[in-house]
Amino acid sequence: MDMGISGLRVLVTAGASGIGREVVRAFIAEDAKVHTCDVDRDALAALKTSDPKVTQSVADVSDRDQVSKLFDDALKALGGLDVLVNNAGIAGPTGKIEDIHPDDWDRCLAINITGQYNCARLAVPHLRQSQNASMVCVSSLAGRLGFAMRTPYAAAKWAVVGLMKSLAIELGEDGIRVNAILPGVVEGDRQERVLQAKAQARGVSFNQVRDEALAAVSMHTMVTPQQLADMMVFLASPRGRTISGQAISICGDTQMLA
Numbered sequence: 001m002d003m004g005i006s007g008l009r010v011l012v013t014a015g016a017s018g019i020g021r022e023v024v025r026a027f028i029a030e031d032a033k034v035h036t037c038d039v040d041r042d043a044l045a046a047l048k049t050s051d052p053k054v055t056q057s058v059a060d061v062s063d064r065d066q067v068s069k070l071f072d073d074a075l076k077a078l079g080g081l082d083v084l085v086n087n088a089g090i091a092g093p094t095g096k097i098e099d100i101h102p103d104d105w106d107r108c109l110a111i112n113i114t115g116q117y118n119c120a121r122l123a124v125p126h127l128r129q130s131q132n133a134s135m136v137c138v139s140s141l142a143g144r145l146g147f148a149m150r151t152p153y154a155a156a157k158w159a160v161v162g163l164m165k166s167l168a169i170e171l172g173e174d175g176i177r178v179n180a181i182l183p184g185v186v187e188g189d190r191q192e193r194v195l196q197a198k199a200q201a202r203g204v205s206f207n208q209v210r211d212e213a214l215a216a217v218s219m220h221t222m223v224t225p226q227q228l229a230d231m232m233v234f235l236a237s238p239r240g241r242t243i244s245g246q247a248i249s250i251c252g253d254t255q256m257l258a
């Protein structure tokens with residue numbers, strides 16, 4: 001289906017692997033122009049080989065100097081900006097609150113929420129110049145529910161929803177739409193690592209933790225990165241032009257979202 005976004009200028013953070021990489025591919029497949037960043041140089045090099053049209057920068061979203069350089073690179077490569085996908089985020093530490101080191105707390109919030117602010121503040125002046133401007137902030141199901149043993153992650157992902165809601169109100173009259181997606185249990189390496197860490201912290205098996213996670217999902221299934229990317233393309237497209245200020249759960253779930 002032609003989503004009507006050919007030529008749209010898109011910046012996706014953390015696009016070298018995982019969900020971000022699928023988002024990059026999905027926009028490229030619709031003939032959008034994409035710039036991305038990541039901290040992983042090897043993964044960026046692999047992306048350059050597989051998707052040579054995608055321009056890129058090495059940048060950590062929690063570092064303001066690097067984000068400033070990222071925007072210089074992105075604006076030079078794209079010639080402006082229509083869409084920011086604030087995707088970069090880390091799982092953060094797993095453990096009881098008293099066992100979480102303050103440095104791990106700070107780092108989790110620095111990347112997962114301050115990183116989104118760092119990118120949003122530089123994006124907005126350019127989005128104001130666009131005729132089809134939008135921002136998608138990646139939160140998590142942890143941004144709607146509590147998440148035992150992952151307190152810094154859940155706190156940051158709730159903050160992402162607060163950032164999104166506030167920006168949607170603030171920027172609506174400028175024609176800039178702002179939404180968040182809240183992925184549930186997503187297929188991929190990161191999910192394996194998170195479930196493994198949780199199993200270890202609780203002293204139970206990996207299979208038990210995975211089965212519990214899927215039992216809590218109504219459809220008992222994981223979400224794929226491609227399904228998340230499809231929603232982001234839709235939100236950025238003219239088909240999504242009346243949608244703003246929404247926190248959209250993509251998790252195959254009904255029973256947990258009371």
Ligand code: NAD
Pocket residue numbers: 013014015016017018019020037038039040043059060061062087088089090091111115138139140141182183184185186187188190191
């Ligand atoms: P991931 O761990 O697979 O990492 C994806 C990329 O982020 C990697 O290439 C990594 O190098 C890059 N990255 C890490 N820190 C960075 C930083 N400071 N600056 C720039 N790039 C950085 O993660 P993912 O599963 O692709 O998750 C993407 C987003 O989706 C995150 O915001 C995450 O919290 C959210 N999310 C993921 C899941 C899941 O199960 N995978 C579930 C809910 C929400």
